[in-house]
Amino acid sequence: MTTATKHDPPTAEATSVRTDELAALLVAGERPPRPSALSASLTFGWRAMVKIKHVPEQLFDVTAFPIMMVMMYTYLFGGALAGSTSEYLQFLLPGILVMSVVMITMYTGIAVNTDIEKGVFDRFRTLPIWRPAPMVGYLLGDVLRYVMASAVMLGIGLIMGFRPEGGLLGVLSGVALLLVFSFSFSWIWTMFGLLLRSEKSVMGVSMMVLFPLTFGSNIFVEPKTMPGWLQAFVNNSPVTHLAAAVRDLMAGNWPAEHLFWALLWSGALLAIFAPVTMRLYNRK
Template sequence: MSTVTTVEAQDLAPVRTESLAELLISKERPRRPSALSTSLTFGWRAVLKIKHVPEQLFDVTAFPIMMVLMYTYLFGGALAGSPREYIQYLLPGILVMSVVMITMYTGVSVNTDIEKGVFDRFRSLPIWRPSAMVGYLLGDVLRYAMASAVMLSVGLILGFRPDNTVGVLLGVLLLLVFSFAFSWVWTMFGLLLRTEKSVMGVSMMVLFPLTFLSDIFVKPETMPGWLQAFVNNNPVTHVASAVRGLMAGDWPGTEIAWSLGWAALLVAVFGPVTMRLYNRK
């Protein structure tokens, strides 16, 4: 046994510092990936997680269907005389409500990966640092688009009739832009809070007032004056009114401007805060 070991040791060439240096500099180093490519890669990672755990699609399929059916037939007769009449007003608003509410799962996913230690490896990579966060949000945009498609399909079956297809596409696009921006709020909470249950608890405390105290179900004119002041300045109200107007064939320029302004403000405020927490986590 000792003879074999001695022979093997003699056959191995000694490692010299010069040879290692020649090996390292003999080839050109690969180019550093761009911010766009790394963000898309992390976005694809989020999509693959859905592929391997298809139960994640429950909130973008069954939940929207349940919301449309429940509110249409629960409030339709009392508020508009019939469910078919009410859904013309309700569907754009309930579409906004459903998509905005599922944005909280971005923060839950971020918190789960932090607990597993995945982000420790991401931070050691020579890539654009925010790409991990941006990738999460890009992957979730696909989920938001799927939820929108499901709700519009159910709405058409129940009698919803938009004015034109272009208005529908523009309304969904505006909603996706706002949801992408709004998701930065939950990435911050995902980094700030310790458990995913805490993230979900805080998210629901924020989302319920924003979605229910809006013009999603009824017009603000029917509310008390003190409540109208909040509803009319609620970002969800601006988005729901803009989407409703676009699907009706109008061009609600003021509401669209407010929606895009809120989206820009959310990214400008919560984007830097999220990255600061991510760098210090």
């Protein structure tokens, strides 16, 4: 024999009391303070790093790819271009470091486009936060990827025989300059991530921009052996100035001219593409 317990429906008076109590609780309680711009940006940066934790295979491009690049170019072309692989490595490794980090900046735009397609950005726009925080958070999170790529590249270079005459200070200065440029350069891909309809489109456009900039530079060889019309492009490329500055810093020199142009390009890219990106984000 089973017994069933009957529950009487709540009366109107009880419902009214509960509603009044809930309203009083919500109104009486103080609202939490609005997060600062820095706090909101760091939170979204942490979100980007947590995504790496849960999808570690996305680090392939900052681990296996740089190792493959530096070993392949050193041992395949080092003897033909410089007479010895060890001598070519001293010239090549800072350039390959620049190329690897600049190439992976495009994944910022891909991540932005993916979140837009999934509707995540619709939720971000409703939050009472500094409006650029999600964008800045993406870029701050990707700085970790740039640091990891630099550490992997320098580690394999040291094993292969790379010896920077600038010592630890020269290496850190070169990496710091590379991070500043990459942060500014990434704003281009966030703009494409907002403009284009799919992540494949973002990757395709990114490759069309990155390949001429990286291969049409002084990363692999000195421009003096190139045709005159190509030298004009290479000598004025931002990647050329960046690679030359990083190379000289690691060699213990002070590349005032290349350092000036690399920082000028970084400031110009940030000043142009950051406002354009935020305007697109606000209108999306």
